[in-house]
Amino acid sequence: MLVVDRNGSEQPVLGPDKLADSEIVRAHEEYARNGYFILRNIVSPERLADLHVALSQEFDRSSMSGTLFSGGGLVSGHLNCFPGAGARFAYDTLQQRGIIDLIGQLHPKVLRMPNVGCNFNLPGSHTQHYHIDRPFTRDFMIVNVAIVDTAIENGATELIPGTHKRFYKYTQFVLQQRHRDGVRVPINRGDVLIRSSNVWHRGMTNRTSVPRPMLAMTWEDGGSNDQDPFSAGGGRIRFLPNWFKPTPVGRLREQLFVRVPLAYSALRFARSLLDNEY
Ligand SMILES: O=C(O)CCC(=O)C(=O)O
Ligand SMILES: [Fe+2]
Numbered sequence: 001m002l003v004v005d006r007n008g009s010e011q012p013v014l015g016p017d018k019l020a021d022s023e024i025v026r027a028h029e030e031y032a033r034n035g036y037f038i039l040r041n042i043v044s045p046e047r048l049a050d051l052h053v054a055l056s057q058e059f060d061r062s063s064m065s066g067t068l069f070s071g072g073g074l075v076s077g078h079l080n081c082f083p084g085a086g087a088r089f090a091y092d093t094l095q096q097r098g099i100i101d102l103i104g105q106l107h108p109k110v111l112r113m114p115n116v117g118c119n120f121n122l123p124g125s126h127t128q129h130y131h132i133d134r135p136f137t138r139d140f141m142i143v144n145v146a147i148v149d150t151a152i153e154n155g156a157t158e159l160i161p162g163t164h165k166r167f168y169k170y171t172q173f174v175l176q177q178r179h180r181d182g183v184r185v186p187i188n189r190g191d192v193l194i195r196s197s198n199v200w201h202r203g204m205t206n207r208t209s210v211p212r213p214m215l216a217m218t219w220e221d222g223g224s225n226d227q228d229p230f231s232a233g234g235g236r237i238r239f240l241p242n243w244f245k246p247t248p249v250g251r252l253r254e255q256l257f258v259r260v261p262l263a264y265s266a267l268r269f270a271r272s273l274l275d276n277e278y
Contacts, residue, residue, distance in 0.1 A: 018098040027162040027194070031106050035164030036195035038187060042097060043090045047192045048147050051086055054146070055213050059120065072241030072249035076260055077125025078203050081118045082241040083215060085235030089117075090145050090215055095210065099143070103194060105218075107141045112223030114143070116230055119203060121155040121212040126258055127205050128243070129268065130160075130179060133197035134220070135277055136167040138195045143220070145215035146187040155206035156186040157193070157214075164198035170272035175198065 030037035057272045102112040244254035257264045272278045
């Protein structure tokens with residue numbers, strides 16, 4: 001794009017700079033070693049602050065009006081949400097900075113626009129079970145953008161570096177005590193955490209009194225099937241279940257997880273013994 005300057009001559013408008021070559025090299029190295037890396041100060045903190053207000057207001061409105069589902073992550077404290085058209089600027093920035101190209105170099109299935117979501121970690125949430133986000137052979141790229149400063153207190157995600165390199169059944173994960181290598185990953189508003197879905201990780205307890213939202217753009221099977229995933233459903237913010245279905249069986253599972261975590265773990269271990277994929 002060109003603008004006319006004070007002297008009447010046309011000047012190009014400079015967009016945000018692309019990543020430096022050294023940052024790209026570091027990203028490739030860290031991704032190969034750990035399965036994730038962080039880019040600092042990427043997305044506008046002012047615009048993320050506006051998005052934060054919009055998400056908080058919509059959550060308060062929908063929980064007070066009683067239109068939210070029951071169960072579906074509300075008890076364990078981890079919800080999904082669709083951040084709406086007001087989150088598009090974050091994707092635009094990633095594209096302008098060359099970050100979408102970068103993740104396309106790291107994974108062959110970054111082909112279309114991403115699926116657009118956000119992890120909404122409620123006050124008093126329970127620590128999630130360690131997991132990967134999909135079976136190992138169906139991995140995909142995830143870009144998380146911190147909407148608020150995310151520290152230990154409000155539930156910075158825990159990741160286990162290097163666990164993307166091979167398939168672990170849950171039984172192996174437990175018996176090899178892989179959880180001992182977990183590291184918390186604090187990110188500030190505007191920072192970007194890029195990870196493979198194959199890195200073992202878990203959402204953590206939010207010990208503060210306010211929810212912690214975090215954008216999640218994901219490229220399952222190449223990306224979204226929508227032309228414009230940010231304007232789905234009229235581009236309005238929506239809150240969605242996570243992990244547990246908002247059904248009678250789902251609610252029972254969620255209650256078990258929260259009230260008898262040892263039984264939940266034992267069931268998962270037993271299932272892994274019987275099943276080759278888990
Ligand atoms: O909210 C987080 O920190 C991570 C949540 C997560 O891993 C999930 O819900 O699959
Ligand atoms: Fe996850």
